[in-house]
Structures are given as C-alpha cells and as structure tokens.
Amino acid sequence: MEVKHIPLESIHVQLGAKMVPFAGFLMPVRYSSDIEEHQTVRNGVGIFDVSHMGEFILKGEKALDLIQKVSANDATLLYDGKVQYSYLPNEQGGVVDDLLIYQISPIEFLLVVNASNIEKDWNWIVSQNEFGAELVNISDETCLFAVQGPLAAQALQPLTNVKLDSMSYYTFEKTDFAGFPNVIVSATGYTGAGGFEIYVANEQAEGVWNAIMQAGEPYGIKPIGLGARDTLRLEMGYCLYGNDVDDTVSPLEAGLGWVTKFTKPFVNSEKLQQQKNAGLSRKLVGFELIDRGIPRSHYELCDAEGNRIGEVTSGTQSPTLGKGIGMGYVPTEYSKPGSEIFVKVRDRLLKAQVVKIPFVKK
Template identity: 65%
Template sequence: GRAQYSCFPNNKGGIVDDLIVYKLSNEEYMLVVNASNMQKDWEWVSSHNDVAVELENASDQYCLFAVQGPKATTVLQKLTDVNLSKIKYYHFAKGAIAGASDVIISATGYTGSGGFELYVKNAEAKTVWDAIFEAGRKEGIKPIGLGARDTLRMEMGFCLYGNDIDDTTSPLEAGLGWITKFTKEFTNSEALKAQKEKGVSRKLVGFEMIDKGIPRHSYILENEAGEEIGTVTSGTQSPMLNKGIGMGYVKTEYAKSGTIIYVAVRKRKLKAEIKKLPLVTV
C-alpha cells in the first residue's frame, strides 16, 4: 500500500495539523496525526465529515515503534517473512512481525536516516519491543528519545508542528506546496490558490551558524543593518555538521540560499547563512 504526507488546512490560511494518510483499501484509510493534537484533529475531522464517512478513533489501540537507521532493514528482517527490501519509501505492507499479526510495516520516518515505522496492537507491543531489541543486540540498537529525533529531523528540514508550522502558517509559506495541489477543492483552497498566484511574503528556510552559537525558538532574525526580517522556529547543535543549525521564517527576499542573516542572541548578533534543505545528506 501507499502512504502520503499531508496536512489539514484550516479556514484562516493556517494548518490544523500535519499527518500521514495510509490507503488501506479503496474505501479504508488510516490517518496518523501528531499525538499532542489527537483530540483537536478528531474534532476537526468529525466536524468536517459532511459525506457520512464512518470514522473511528483507534489511537488508544496501537503503539508506534520507529525503527530508524541504516541497519533497520537488517534487524527487522530477522523478525518477519515480509521482504522489507521490497517496500519503497512511503509505502507499507501488512504482515506478522515477531509473532504479532497484522502489523503495518511502513517505510517512513521522521529522521531521514531510513528505516520503518511499525503500528502494533497494544496487547502485542511489549513482545514486539523485546524482540526488536534482541534482534538488534549485535548491531548495537538503542532506545532513543525525542531530543535525538528532533536533531535528526532538523538536519533534514522536516517541519515540527507547533514550531515550524501551526494554525497561523500557510503550507505554501512552509515549503509544502508539493502537498498543496489545486486539482480539486478543499478547505480554504481558493484563498491558498490566490496566495500561490500572488506569492508569499515570507518563507520557511534552513540555516547554518557561521558564528558559534545555537539558535533557539523565537529568536529574532535580522539583516546586516539590524532590521528584523524573521523569527527562528527551531534550532539545535548538529552533531553531523558540528555547528548550530536552525529553521525559521524570513521575508521572501532573504530566503535565497547563500544569503547572510544574523540571529539576535541577547545583545549579540550571530552570523548565519541560509542553506538549501536538507542541511545534511545521508
């Protein structure tokens, strides 16, 4: 089966949430949203269900394991008869893994490092968890938290809802024009189409620090003259680049790769350079 990254546009030009849509059959789809927005998204979908679609909130029935990295296929293949090497990026298969049945094995992830996301029924989750760590013992598998994942997704330029996109940011401003097609009508499509034709006034960009320092969420971005041109939405120290990196919105005229900008850190101005995303290629 196939999966598609997408978003729920709201009525004001912003984004309710971003999500992955799984096509399970011609008449059955699974929407995977951000856990922190689960109730918000359920209410949004329910309130916009004007064609009597049968809806079920199955969030509390499943666990999600993100087995990521270049060794993920080797490790997981020990636990399933499904040929994992045949599952293309943003495709999935259903099958047994570590004795658990009907697991959705999805070639997706939020790290840019390759791997799979496994949707496992709660009753079988501990068995699968233990089996994954036993299978990956030789390869040095480790449980990794959200901090590491956040660093990886920033190196790739992946948006984080609540930071880089939210109810006030347009998908076009956020560089998500590739999921904003106007071949059919959708919520606020006319306004977004008009925005595309007119052009956006700001764009989400990635940047690398030239001066030593780590950009943080809400720091002001300035031009050489000290004029405010935007705001940092995400920032961290990149282990791969050994320097500070960030994402943020800047006025469109400053969005070109190679443009020098400055991050206002207390009373200092730290030099940075706009870079084409992803910041790290693996």
C-alpha cells in the same frame, strides 16, 4: 491537565530513560546522551517509542471523499499499501495539522496525526464529515515504534517474511511480525536515516518491543529518546507542528506547496490558490551559523543592521555538521540560498547563511 501514559512506560524507566511531559504524554526524552543517540540512528539503528502519536481509521464508500476535502494532497494517487504525506488546511489560511495517510483498501484509510493535536484533529475531521464516512479513533489502543537507521532493515528482517530492503519509501505492509498478526510495517520515518515504523495493538507492544531489541542486538540497537528525534528531524529540515507550522502559518510559506494539489477542491483551496498567484511575502528557510553559537526557538532573525526580519522556529547544534542550524520565516528577499542573515543571541548578532535543506544530505 492530566498527563497521559504510554503502555511501555515502565520499560523505559527500567532502561534509564529520563521521562518528561511532551504533547500531553510522559515520554522518554533520552536514555544516555542526545548526541550519542543521534549518532546511533545516523550510523546504525535505534528504536523510538512514539506511541503518543494519534491514529484514526476512516472507512466507507465515501471515506476518500472526506479525505479529499480535508487534505491538501491528492489522495486519489494512493493505492493499497501506499503512504502519503499531507496536511489539513483550516479555513483561516493556516494548518490544523500535518499527517500521514495510509490506504489499507479503496474504502479504508489510516490517518496518523501529531500527539498534541489528536482531539483537535478528530473534532475537525468529524465536523467536515458530510459524507457519512465511518471514523474510529484507535489512538489509545495503538502503539508505534520507529526503528530508524541504515541497519534497520537487517536488524528487523528475522522478524518478518516481508523483504524489508526491497520495500519502497512510503509504502507499507499489514503482516505477521515477531509472531504477532496484523502488524503494520511502514517504510517511513522522521529521521532521514531510513528505517521503518511499526504499528501494533497495545497488547502486542511489549512482545514486539522485546523481539525488536533482541533481533537488533547484533547490530547495536539502542532505545532513542525525543531529544535525538528532534535533532535528527531538524538536520533533514522536517517541520515540527507547533514550531514551524501551526494554525496561523500559511502552508505555502512553510514550503508545503509540494503537497498542495489545486487539481481538486479542498478546505480553503481558493484562498490558498489566490495566495500562490499573488506571490509569497515570506518563506520558511534553513540557515547555518557561520559564527559560533546555537540558535534556539524564538531567537530573533535580523538583517546586518540588527533590524528584526523574523524569528527562529527550530534550532539546534547539528551533531552531524558540528555547527548551529535552524529554520525560520524571513521576507522573500532573504530566502535565496547564500543570503546573509543574523541570529540575535542575547545582545550579539551571529552571522548565518541561508542554505538549501536538508542540511545533511542522504
């Protein structure tokens, strides 16, 4: 399969990024070290180029009807300038993808999907479009920069008239930014450190990137790779599609009940309601290692006797906490905070404790 290239690849190479294939794209995984980049975002401000993400426009009088059918959350709660987190259930009880839904107007929406699922999601939504909604895939024409960290608002403020520090979480503005028109500035992110996501047309990308780097210089802004993005999201207990959720995993077991609104019909809603009523047999939990070690994806989770009870879906050494943390599916009886479980590393059982996520409190 041919690897795709993001528009600013040459800039990342000049900045010393290590480029690796990820979700079908060649992406910057790190510029300096994962830990240094992680701390930059947690304590200051960093910029990620996440232009591999997918963007679809849905518009027309029946666009909302299509969204209500394919999305588990209730999109009638949206208003102009509001963002909603949701997922696309499939007909087998799993998840096609998780996504963000932006209401641009009552008849126009922006859907932001995971890079690895762009084609799958597009085909799925098109197949469900019995409403005659107009769909436009703008993924290849759109760049996305995530400027994240507690200093993000101050760093970006010179570039826009929008009062960034008074924007509510999960809202956005379509505005002039760094001298460019029609830029979406969104108070969202995947790090739990606060900040903004900036959507621009490809031809604006280099100008906007350079303006952000210049405006952020007094605040110590640095480019950040996907390595730190992963440790940052895991400290917040945010799911990563393909690791913690996928086509085969129940969204209710994955802890996505809070965005599953049974007040309306949607794809597979009856079966998910039955599953909820019957009770879950397993749940996605967060755990911290008590013994020293690093839990990695696919390591076995065991009980005290060494019997397999599940596996790690995401795991790392938390730069903030200085200990191993992870997520995985375990039988419900092991899912309460304080429950003792073990991570099998080679032939050793490392003691761990189930904890309430996020691991790092804001």
